[in-house]
Amino acid sequence: MLAFAAGAVLGGRHVPSSERLAERFAAAWQRGDLAAMYALTDARAAGRTLRSFARAYRDAEVTATGIQVRFGDAQDGGGNVFTLPAAVATRAFGTVRTELRVPVTEIEGEPRVAWSTTLVFPGLHEGERLHRRTGLPARAPLLARDRTPMARGADDDAQAVSTAAASIVGQLGPIPADRAEALRAEGVPADAQVGISGLERILDDELRGEPGGVLLAGSRTLASRPPKAAAAVRSTISLKVQQAALDALAGRLGGVVAMRPHGGEVLAAAGIPLSGLQPPGSTFKIITVTAGLEAKVTSPRKAYPVQTEATLEGVPLENANGESCGGTLVQSFAHSCNSVFAPLGAELGAERLVDAAKRFGFDEAVGIPGAATPTIPPADEIGDDLAVGSSAIGQGRVQATALAMAGVAATIALDGRRPRPTFLYGERRGTVRATSPRVAHQVQRMMEAVVVYGTGVSAAIPGVKVAGKTGTAELEDTRKAPAEETAPSPATPTTTVPEPPNTDAWFVGYAPAGKARRPRVAVGVLLVRAGAGGGVAAPVARQVISAAL
Template sequence: MTPPRASVRRTRMRRAVAAGTVLAAALVVGVVCAVTGGSGERDTVQRFAAAWSRGDWAAMRRQTTGSAQSHWPLKAFAARYTDAAAIATARGVTTGRPTDDGHGDWRLPVVVDTRVFGTVRNEVRLTVVQDSGKARIDWHPNLAFPGLAVGERLRRTTTLPDRADLLARDGTPLAQGPARTSTLGAAATAIVGALGPIPADRRLRAEQLGYPADAQVGITGLERAFDERLAGQPGGQLRAGVRLLAERSPRKAAAVRTTIAPSVQEAAVTALAGRLGGIVAIRPRTGEILAAAGIGFSGLQPPGSTFKIITVTGALQAGIVKPTDTFAYATSATLSGVELQNANRESCGGTLVKAFADSCNSVFAPLGARLGAKRLVQTAEAFGFNRPTGITGAATASIPPPGDIGDDLAVGSSAIGQGRVQATALQMAIVASAIGLRGRRPDVTLDPARWPGDAPTHVATTPAVARKVERLMLGVVRFGTGTAAAISGVSVAGKTGTAELKSTQACVPTPDNPESCAPDQHEDTTDTDAWFSSYAPAGSGHPRIAVGVLLVSAGAGGDTAAPAARQVLQAGLKG
């Protein structure tokens, strides 16, 4: 049925009004989109901001125009941000909610957390344009840091506060004020260490911390170990060109307390007596370093017969020797067709206890060869060789990989602490501690707050084997080469070492020249390092002190290193 004409007109009118309404709404939406920039621009800015917060430079760059990407390859683009962050000592960036200023201009709030200047709050102004039909940011280098204007470069000036004081475990000052003075005198100087210009391998870290280029930093000793804590909080000014963006004053750090025991430290310095060498004392249960003098942390030398602690541990573990085994008396042993002599061709042998007490090379070099390079190295590593000690600036004791050691002669030489085996006085104090703690090697520290109570430990050997080795070390001090370390009323366990620097092989006169050797071959002590590795009291599994001594070119360990260790052991037992 055809509707009446009036109804048709009314229907057409309603449709026209509806169409007009839709058109008007569309125009309004279009106007709003033009004013707000639309969701495309906002999405681009938000993607850029999110990528900045997580440090994703590639994702940031993808939101920029093709022209910007052509002009700024990813490496150069990223460098603008990383360089700015380094100058500002930035630790993190947080971006806020972008605001549209219209016509493609956006304001993005940025908060930068910095080490030196505190929290820097500012904004970057982004211009969004249409590029190949997509909303993209017209990027320029000033967008690398909030608050930079076009053409400005970020720069900083920083200063350090006065260095914090260093304290002994009882609060006695070890280094105070700019002059780093102490009432302990030479005893403090021996462990405190020195300050100096920033070393090349630490410049990047110093820049990240905000140190000025001419800063004095810890180079050795406690100054090195606690350098960042002692340096305090740098201060200074952060500028955009000449404009100040942020400023903060330097702040001196609180005094740093260490594990050093003044009485033990004084004993170590006295025992070293100005000689080239090192002495380190440890409290085994806690791993605290009580004293360090000379090159105790850094001096790497062949450990000589102190390494027999490790060799005999490996041999006992492997079951190739027992404490009751006996060995023929001899002046030398032959390995790989080469004669390896005892020191000064001394004749030694007997039970394992006796051979260990007399430090008999003719027993322990062949024993090491029987143990083999693989097991010898495994045992050494269980005692901490080839592993950092955890003390900043300390050298790492080392033994070559099994495949690099060589034939039986080389393995035997390594087993008596020669060849390419290297150790420090610190390492040999750790070795002694491990035996005293029933086979548990402790971590060591100079920081009394490093861990609560006992030190973390690692298995060096079994308790049963450790007890056997302890009995051998007790024999060294009671009736062997280490009697000079004996302390009345105290069970001292130790091992001497006399490491060759040139040769300790006795001269054998030729038949045609009986006078070709010096009449007294025992007088030259400059061709051997003297060592002693010890702890006390032994027997309970709870030693109170362990001491490692190295005296360079000082003769036999029993003659010089053992009495030096005795002084330090006594001081530690009194504390």
């Protein structure tokens, strides 16, 4: 009975096998199933491979800036050709409304689509080639967060309104090779000028507006739409904080970034805070102590011996300047004791350390054009206890940017939720849970101690509770080479040239800290080969935090 009923329904409309073939071909096209489309055609018999077949469709889709295609029911067009109404949604030309003509042939008694290049896009006739002419609208003005103009549009990228704006606006230029295919699919002309650095690059999609032009089948117009300019784009940058970051950086090689913990809005980015990957040094101890507290291998009141070094795998790891260091975990964190944190990392093990780092954003793309990804080696590639201990104090093969480490500080500020940074005002990219509020509060108290009596006292601001962590990352082996057996000749004049420090200076932190106050700014400071974090980077952070508050 069920079979009879089904047969009665289907029998209501007899569909010839050739018509069903045309509809199956169109349905596979709607799904984007190129292999299924290929199997329904005579293309293989004609010597066309699936690879070249797929390439033809992808080229047509890119040319048309296609997003989606929809087909109606097939109709017999006569001469073993079936027509289907088609609607192709495109980025640059609106919706192309036309029809698809599907010719059918037979191979060994089985119907097959008689394939030719006219089938790569609906509406093509024999001998026609799909092509386009596109253009961009005038580039939108770029604004600071207070709506002050930073760059005025199309050809004005060199006309930033202030030194602070000029430092971050960036430039326009020819399309880079690695973006050519993606921009072509958007409808951007090959000779267009696009953002290649700074905010012009980061916010290029918003500033560029919508391409427009004419989509052509041979000499016939299939669809057209004029380019559409974007409204003025408001960035997250505070020109006041940006100027403070520039002044504090003072032309030195490095990066300074300030961001709102809530929402991840970047207030300032001076130097190389997005692209400058360096070992983060002791700022990474924020992650190490978080992992230790989570695993319950340590606690704030746990006491550690006061010593100048710790030995892992027979190799001594010294505290900065060989100083004696230890006490409670809080005191050890405040004074940045390698003699405590390297063994703590080894006790944790590579798997737990790497897992914590990933929750804080390591090995995850930042989602901002031009921003480098902070990295830590896979747990099974780090190595022995010495390598794990070195990683735990931000050395070894650990690499981060000032932006990434500012995000680590902001995560503690937000009770363990990691914000995703943005340069577009009003954009909300959400947060990721990195650790529990309880652990974040414990780490916050340790970061407060760093600024009150530890290595980061130079970041203190009267009347403001600041939480922070210094870092002094070694860039090369600091062990002294043995003295030369042969002394230089007294007759040979010698000139002593001071060498730059072999350490990067770091500071990350936020303010106001404490349960009762909502944190308003988090900072990351990196100064390459500049010395110690507490003496060099912490004062920079103080200036930027003060300006942001």
